[in-house]
Amino acid sequence: MTRLELLQGTLDVLVLRTLTGGARHGYDIARAIKQLSDDVLQVEEGALYPALHRLRARGWVESEWGRSEKNRRAKFYQLTEAGREALVDEARNWDRYSEAVARVLADAPREGA
Amino acid sequence: MKGRWRDRLHPLLGRARVEREVDDEFAAHIEHRVDDLVESGMDPEAARARAEREFGNRSRLRRDTVKAGSGDGASGAGGRAGWFRDVAWAGRQLRRSPGFAAVAGLTLMLGIGAAVTIVSVVRTVVLDPLPFEAPEELLALGTLTPAGDPFSTSEPAFLDWRERLRTVSDVGAYAGRTETLRAPGDPRGIVRGYANAGLLEMLGVEPSIGRAFTAAEDRPGDPVPVALLAHDLWQERFGGAADVVGSTVDVDGRLFEVIGVLPEGLDVLFGGGIDLLTPLAADPGMDRGEHYLDVVARMAPGATETEVLSDLQSVAAWQSDTFEEDRGWSAELEPLDRALLGEATIRAGWVLIAAAGLLLAMACVNVSNLLLARATARKGEMGLRAVLGADRTTLLRQLGVESALLAGLGTALGLLLATVALPLVRRLGAGRLPRLEEAGVDPASALAACVVAALTVGLFGLAPMVGLRREALASGLRSVGRGSGAGGGGLRRVLVTAQVAASVVLLVGTGLLSRSFAKLSNVDPGFDTVDRVAVALAMPDAAYDWQERGPLMQEILRRSGEVPGVEVVGATSVDPFSGYALANFVARRDRMPERAADFTPIHWRVVTPGFFEAMGLEIRAGRGFDQGDLGDDGVPVVVGEGLAERFFGSASEALDRELVWGDHDGSVLRIVGVAERLRDVRIDEESELMVYRAHAMLPWASMTLVARLRPGADPAVASGLREAVRSAAPGLAVPEVRLLETTLDRALAEPRFNLLLMAAFALVGLALAVVGLYGLTAFEVRRSFREIGIRMSLGAESSSLVSGLVARRMMLAGIGMTIGMALAGYASRWLDTLLFEVSPRDPLTWIAVIATVGVTTAVATWIPARWAAAVDPRQVLSAE
Numbered sequence: 007m008t009r010l011e012l013l014q015g016t017l018d019v020l021v022l023r024t025l026t027g028g029a030r031h032g033y034d035i036a037r038a039i040k041q042l043s044d045d046v047l048q049v050e051e052g053a054l055y056p057a058l059h060r061l062r063a064r065g066w067v068e069s070e071w072g073r074s075e076k077n078r079r080a081k082f083y084q085l086t087e088a089g090r091e092a093l094v095d096e097a098r099n100w101d102r103y104s105e106a107v108a109r110v111l112a113d114a115p116r117e118g119a
Numbered sequence: 120m121k122g123r124w125r126d127r128l129h130p131l132l133g134r135a136r137v138e139r140e141v142d143d144e145f146a147a148h149i150e151h152r153v154d155d156l157v158e159s160g161m162d163p164e165a166a167r168a169r170a171e172r173e174f175g176n177r178s179r180l181r182r183d184t185v186k187a188g189s190g191d192g193a194s195g196a197g198g199r200a201g202w203f204r205d206v207a208w209a210g211r212q213l214r215r216s217p218g219f220a221a222v223a224g225l226t227l228m229l230g231i232g233a234a235v236t237i238v239s240v241v242r243t244v245v246l247d248p249l250p251f252e253a254p255e256e257l258l259a260l261g262t263l264t265p266a267g268d269p270f271s272t273s274e275p276a277f278l279d280w281r282e283r284l285r286t287v288s289d290v291g292a293y294a295g296r297t298e299t300l301r302a303p304g305d306p307r308g309i310v311r312g313y314a315n316a317g318l319l320e321m322l323g324v325e326p327s328i329g330r331a332f333t334a335a336e337d338r339p340g341d342p343v344p345v346a347l348l349a350h351d352l353w354q355e356r357f358g359g360a361a362d363v364v365g366s367t368v369d370v371d372g373r374l375f376e377v378i379g380v381l382p383e384g385l386d387v388l389f390g391g392g393i394d395l396l397t398p399l400a401a402d403p404g405m406d407r408g409e410h411y412l413d414v415v416a417r418m419a420p421g422a423t424e425t426e427v428l429s430d431l432q433s434v435a436a437w438q439s440d441t442f443e444e445d446r447g448w449s450a451e452l453e454p455l456d457r458a459l460l461g462e463a464t465i466r467a468g469w470v471l472i473a474a475a476g477l478l479l480a481m482a483c484v485n486v487s488n489l490l491l492a493r494a495t496a497r498k499g500e501m502g503l504r505a506v507l508g509a510d511r512t513t514l515l516r517q518l519g520v521e522s523a524l525l526a527g528l529g530t531a532l533g534l535l536l537a538t539v540a541l542p543l544v545r546r547l548g549a550g551r552l553p554r555l556e557e558a559g560v561d562p563a564s565a566l567a568a569c570v571v572a573a574l575t576v577g578l579f580g581l582a583p584m585v586g587l588r589r590e591a592l593a594s595g596l597r598s599v600g601r602g603s604g605a606g607g608g609g610l611r612r613v614l615v616t617a618q619v620a621a622s623v624v625l626l627v628g629t630g631l632l633s634r635s636f637a638k639l640s641n642v643d644p645g646f647d648t649v650d651r652v653a654v655a656l657a658m659p660d661a662a663y664d665w666q667e668r669g670p671l672m673q674e675i676l677r678r679s680g681e682v683p684g685v686e687v688v689g690a691t692s693v694d695p696f697s698g699y700a701l702a703n704f705v706a707r708r709d710r711m712p713e714r715a716a717d718f719t720p721i722h723w724r725v726v727t728p729g730f731f732e733a734m735g736l737e738i739r740a741g742r743g744f745d746q747g748d749l750g751d752d753g754v755p756v757v758v759g760e761g762l763a764e765r766f767f768g769s770a771s772e773a774l775d776r777e778l779v780w781g782d783h784d785g786s787v788l789r790i791v792g793v794a795e796r797l798r799d800v801r802i803d804e805e806s807e808l809m810v811y812r813a814h815a816m817l818p819w820a821s822m823t824l825v826a827r828l829r830p831g832a833d834p835a836v837a838s839g840l841r842e843a844v845r846s847a848a849p850g851l852a853v854p855e856v857r858l859l860e861t862t863l864d865r866a867l868a869e870p871r872f873n874l875l876l877m878a879a880f881a882l883v884g885l886a887l888a889v890v891g892l893y894g895l896t897a898f899e900v901r902r903s904f905r906e907i908g909i910r911m912s913l914g915a916e917s918s919s920l921v922s923g924l925v926a927r928r929m930m931l932a933g934i935g936m937t938i939g940m941a942l943a944g945y946a947s948r949w950l951d952t953l954l955f956e957v958s959p960r961d962p963l964t965w966i967a968v969i970a971t972v973g974v975t976t977a978v979a980t981w982i983p984a985r986w987a988a989a990v991d992p993r994q995v996l997s998a999e
């Protein structure tokens with residue numbers, strides 16, 4: 007299966023989603039997105055870290071240095087309450103967006119020409 | 120938490136420090152990647168190289184990351200206090216559903232605004248204790264005629280009570296009379312109050328300037344000429360001068376020394392208020408048949424109303440046994456506030472308060488319905504948020520804040536509405552309702568309304584949390600995402616039913632009062648009001664003696680009749696709708712009862728020739744008065760139709776028959792005419808048994824001139840009349856000329872005030888009912904979109920779907936209406952005393968109400984149902 011590049015903005019909501027189960031560090035977040043999407047979605051580091059810092063600036067996540075499962079020092083991110091709300095909103099927007107796109111593309115040809 | 124502090128300080132840490140942190144983060148990432156690659160069997164050297172390559176250009180990434188981290192919101196979001204975030208969130212939620220927020224807010228505004236306004240008014244006018252010390256201890260003592268009718272008290276009877284009653288600590292008496300103030304300033308009519316020396320002290324009222332009367336000044340039958348000025352007269356004639364004590368006033372030629380100024384607030388005791396108060400000087404030697412005093416008493420400490428009553432009755436029994444004039448008379452008492460305000464007014468107050476409560480309840484039911492409907496829609500959202508890790512307390516807190524915001528908004532708007540509405544209400548009832556001007560927003564009722572609103576919104580605002588359990592959530596979003604809201608649905612149906620029921624009760628009350636008012640407006644007062652003016656005249660004893668008044672009256676009538684524009688002029692002793700009435704007893708001369716107690720109580724008037732013509736009162740038989748009626752052949756009188764029919768069977772039968780006046784030794788009256796029925800005391804009470812006596816025989820001092828003008832006469836006639844009166848009697852108070860239409864209008868003021876308030880209520884209530892029913896139905900219809908879509912794609916007719924929905928809703932409304940009618944049937948009994956010629960079971964009202972509620976419900980259901988059924992089924996299904 008081909009891997010897909012993430013659309014701008016989608017990354018934020020995915021990052022928030024990976025944090026619903028508790029705090030994670032950056033590498034762990036990237037790995038979680040990959041796993042949750044059955045390896046379809048691949049996160050670029052070049053997008054992940056600006057995204058994390060952007061989310062923190064908005065107050066949706068907060069960060070703290072800690073020890074990873076491999077006993078390495080890493081910065082852990084966790085959801086704030088505002089982050090949870092934002093996730094609800096973003097997820098709802100995504101639903102509308104994807105349904106709309108799905109409707110538009112409903113009758114588009116799927117088989118290779 | 121350490122992390123939070125760091126986040127908050129982020130912008131202050133300095134760029135170098137931030138970059139170092141970002142670098143550390145990147146390093147950690149690469150290390151983790153290396154670990155993974157090594158674990159999967161790669162050589163550590165190769166693994167590191169690959170991890171570095173995958174990661175890319177670190178310095179560019181570092182720049183991007185630092186820039187992203189210093190973006191908007193960096194300085195606040197993380198540091199906002201939790202509650203502030205909650206409020207902001209709640210605000211966003213409400214803004215996101217503006218329709219819901221607007222309807223809920225407006226509903227609360229109407230409910231709270233109306234309730235607070237009305238309770239504030241009613242409390243001030245009706246329920247607040249009188250402005251006296253310990254008002255609950257004050258009783259109005261009254262005399263009862265042998266026939267059991269309430270009557271005024273005589274001076275000797277008052278003195279007996281003061282001396283003999285053991286269960287009261289004090290007894291006071293007062294009365295008011297129209298007299299003329301001659302100086303200082305231009306002569307004008309005033310109401311002079313009479314009170315015994317202890318009255319003010321007993322009420323706990325102190326003069327605002329000077330002192331009250333002393334017992335020495337109140338000496339029996341011979342009062343010292345001292346006077347207390349009422350606040351308004353003090354302002355008007357003395358410019359509110361502080362050194363007014365020691366000045367003199369001339370009342371009908373007698374000089375009184377001013378000893379002080381009365382505080383405001385005594386008006387409630389004297390009905391329309393007084394201008395001046397002088398000692399009563401009650402005389403034990405006065406005629407016991409002269410009844411004119413109002414008596415008030417303060418209960419002794421520990422005494423009960425029942426004890427005072429039996430005490431009073433035993434004194435009255437003693438009086439009846441001892442004095443011939445008191446034979447058969449008894450006494451009664453009433454709490455002072457009820458005696459002054461009247462049972463009907465107090466009941467009207469409670470009816471209005473009940474209506475206000477009902478309206479507030481309807482508003483709350485409405486908002487509850489809205490919140491429940493919204494809760495169903497939000498269950499999915501709550502479920503999602505719970506699944507995403509928000510804990511129950513957080514959700515509860517946020518919903519709580521949202522509810523508080525909504526309740527606060529509605530309450531604030533409601534109080535605003537009340538402050539705007541109160542001045543309007545005051546203007547509506549101005550002049551006729553005592554103390555209405557003092558009405559302001561009542562803090563207690565405002566608080567109560569706020570609490571009710573907050574409880575409602577708080578309780579139902581948390582509804583989305585009902586049934587939201589961790590286990591249910593754990594099973595995934597789907598199960599909660601399209602919540603059926605079955606429990607909420609049941610409660611909603613109950614609330615819809617309650618709302619319909621409340622609408623019915625409110626509308627029935629309003630309908631009955633409206634019908635009552637319509638009847639009252641159309642009632643024939645017996646006299647014509649168009650092109651009629653009235654002038655009140657006072658010809659006091661001190662200025663004009665008994666013999667002088669007859670000719671004086673004739674002269675006034677003659678000159679007034681010559682004023683251009685005046686067609687006919689006459690006079691009466693009862694100023695129309697002044698609330699003043701004269702009563703006495705008569706019997707047929709040929710069927711004299713043995714006991715005085717069996718004489719028939721009647722109303723009577725002193726009138727002059729021209730009176731019936733000027734008032735437009737038809738003479739049914741015989742004639743009116745003329746200048747020759749001096750009573751040589753028995754005293755000629757005119758009686759009302761009611762009396763003629765009751766006593767003699769018909770108007771014509773009554774002619775030339777004789778009545779005996781007052782008691783067995785009373786004068787004999789010969790009936791020369793029968794006049795049509797008249798209502799001039801209260802518009803809603805007919806003075807059924809009426810006797811008119813001639814002014815020439817009984818030259819009454821206080822008369823009201825009534826003039827019939829040429830149709831569309833110039834208003835300048837008024838000044839002509841004043842001139843005529845002034846030239847005929849130079850010392851007389853300068854009279855005010857009033858239109859009788861205005862007088863009648865004022866008589867209708869109180870019922871109109873009640874009605875307008877109720878009508879405003881009913882409109883608000885109906886609006887609430889319509890909005891509530893429509894909103895809920897529309898919501899339910901939208902929820903059944905999927906079902907409608909499926910059934911329509913299966914070939915169901917849209918018309919049958921619509922009728923099905925309407926039928927289901929109408930059944931609910933039917934239950935509500937049945938309950939409402941039962942409640943209204945019970946409640947309307949309380950309206951009985953407020954209704955005029957309308958039965959609480961008035962079929963027209965009931966049918967109209969049922970039709971209104973039924974049609975409203977049907978339309979409120981039909982519109983959204985039609986709208987749903989008109990949608991293309993495919994669209995409905997795909998939207999779902």
